[in-house]
Amino acid sequence: MKRFLQTICFIALMLFLVACNSEAAGTTEDGKTKIEYWHVNAETQGGQTVKQLVEDFNAQSETVEVVAKYNPDMYKGLMQNLQAEAAAGNAPAVVQVGWSFLNYFSDNFSYVSPQTVIEQHFPEDETFLQDKFLPNVLDLAKNSDGEQVGIPYSLSSPVLYINRDILREAGLDENGPQTWEEVKEFSKVIKEETGKYGFYFQEPADNWATQALLESNGAQFITDGKATFASEEGIEAYELLADMVLEDETALHIGWDQGVQSFIDGSVAMAYTTIAQRSNIQDNAQFDVAAVKSPAWEGKDVKLPAGGAMLTITAPNEKEQKAAWEFMRYLYSIESMAEWTKGTGYVPPRNDVADAENGLKTYLEENEMMTAAVEQMDGVVPWASFPGDAGLEAEQLLLDLRDQILGGSISVEEGLTSIEDKINELLND
Template sequence: MKRLFLLFLTLTLLLSACKTSNEPKKTADGKIKIEYWHVNAETQGGKTVKQLVDDFNKQSKDVYVVAKYNPEMYKGLMQNLQSEAAGGRTPDVVQVGWSFKNYFKDNFPYTSPSKVIKESAPNDKDFISQNFEPKMLKIAQDDKGEQIGLPYSISSPVLFINKDIFKKAGLEGKTPKTWEDVKEYSEIIKKKTNKYGVFIQEPADSWAQQAMVDSNGSHIVKDNKAAFANKEGYEVYKYMQDMVKNKTALHMNDEQGQQNFVNGNVGMLFTTVAKQTHIGKNASFDVTSTEMPGWKGKEKKTPAGGAMLAITAKTKEEQKASWEFMKYLYKVENVSAWTKGTGYVPPTKNVIDNPKGLQEYLKKNEMIKPAIRQMTNVVPWASFPDATGLESEQKLLDMRDRILSDDAPVEKTMKETQDSINLEIENNK
């Protein structure tokens, strides 16, 4: 059935593309109109997206950008993209989360930025090599080395600390280095202050759990199959379940959980560094950040979070307009504004030490520095193969919810979930 759906989707897109190939969208005053899909809520750079789009529109004589926010993070964006594509419609520039890179590549028409530059902007032929390190470009390439898109949002998980709560709990000056430390400090915080010790982020993805599982010696995905139902994987989810049960860890909707930290009800928050701007501006307490914890005696692995920008525009005119917008976003001052507004690590060269970039900002803002330091430990965000991506990610979320909300048996629940995902993968070969 899935193969029939994908065939129908492909035929629909081809027919739609034929109908509209010479009909780019335009504004009343003749500008090429493109749509930019992103996942940036107000607490994660939404205001910066609006400012960058508004500034681009003011200075552009030929292109007008409409930004569209997609809730439910990258999974939600992919679901919306699937719905639009089935109706023969697509946006023009989209944020594609790293965990959906394979799913996007195998299921949606896109044009490599390299191809768009070659065909529509030959003067920019050296733009990519001049602005990106090869290692950074690689995470936005397919297995043949073609650029699917360009890196834009680069993040790693960090641990934010409420220093006021630590002081009240007698932990002043202490920094948790391991998850064993986090557990110990959480128990002390609960006993001494009656507040929660930690909230481990719970958005519509399993990025934080991958960081914990991989660092414990297991994998969410290995050899294109789910591989987390083993001793090391069980230990991670049992760790979280036990802390939720004894109320040393908070478990709730991600937005509410992070707001509880900002409101001063939680001692530690494990989440993306992209939250540092929002936390820094809104926390009423003394807050700091530190590198993500590891497991005692094991190698720490940090999954690269965030997204790439990909071009899904259909017509040549819209593709050229999409590239003009992307190129604008990658200007030093705009990457700098993006980092300041979100907390993401800059994806391009010559921004961190550039006077027009982040040179002064980094002197005053310490909370982003742990993320920059730990980029040497970066591993890819686990990506399930082709057609199973959305469904597999949802099964991981359901598994997390059953374990943390319903107190489901950890080993049985994880084994059933892994078997279900791998059966789906096998059936889609």
């Protein structure tokens, strides 16, 4: 009898685990295919919009239910979390992948091209990508082998947010500085005349803004698969930022959320960060705020890495892959793209949203803070993506170096040179 009861209990446990696995694998009680959508949008940068879009999709879909999962530490944090879940066989269906991890993602994770899913299951959408996106925009989501890994979803560039009230108080041009040299001078005057900090340079868990600073001065982060940021131009650019933090003491060296909040609170006059912070800043700043184009280096052209991300399909089976495309098609509708832009500030990647009556036409006319990002798109370049297995480690080495340089524990030249050598050793392994 004891052995019989043990057998019954074992069978019951197995049935229970199978049922739980079935639910986790993607079926709701009412028969919908359940999938996860992994994103990096915090509450202050599109999180509420993600929540609303997912709720709206779920309400109108009879076949798919989406669960959104926020990943902190931006795209690097998402890649680390995905690494662990994929190893355990629990990959989500749709994932935001930052441009700097394009090659790392395609080299290290299983995915299926959206066009493949479309051709296999949605013949009515066969030309969706070609019809809705410009070729150069679609190319942003191709890896070094020319494969279409995903679809561009978030497009941004760094802009300079300015507190015009502080600039006027300091006797400066209320339209803000136009060059990095002027940013440094403006910051000195602001500190002297108002006692407030002049500048904040964004410090999230990536090197996006740093790439803009260095490459606009003529440096190159990566050349022919090798790290090359420790050039004369790269060192010169980084030294300007380090001098503002360490010598002039006119720039803040703090975390991203703190830095943006310091600007919103009015304790720092200028903030260099993504246009995707536009909604947060515009809604909360209690002063005359504006967003102007990214500063240039005197006599040089601006080069701005395309910020944001693509959406990729990592669903492990056809059922979830079909559900993934149904959700993505909803996110890429004119109406959803318009809501995404309104809720974040990202420039829409789809080519017909800005001019559509049910899109952003009126909104862009009424929101001048978007103008700078739209007008400087001709200066956008690919976000540097270190290839192979070394991508995450290379990114982290540069982040650690940023803290060392701006913390005053290492010089710019020594730091950039040594880390460039370490990264190239990783890339050669």
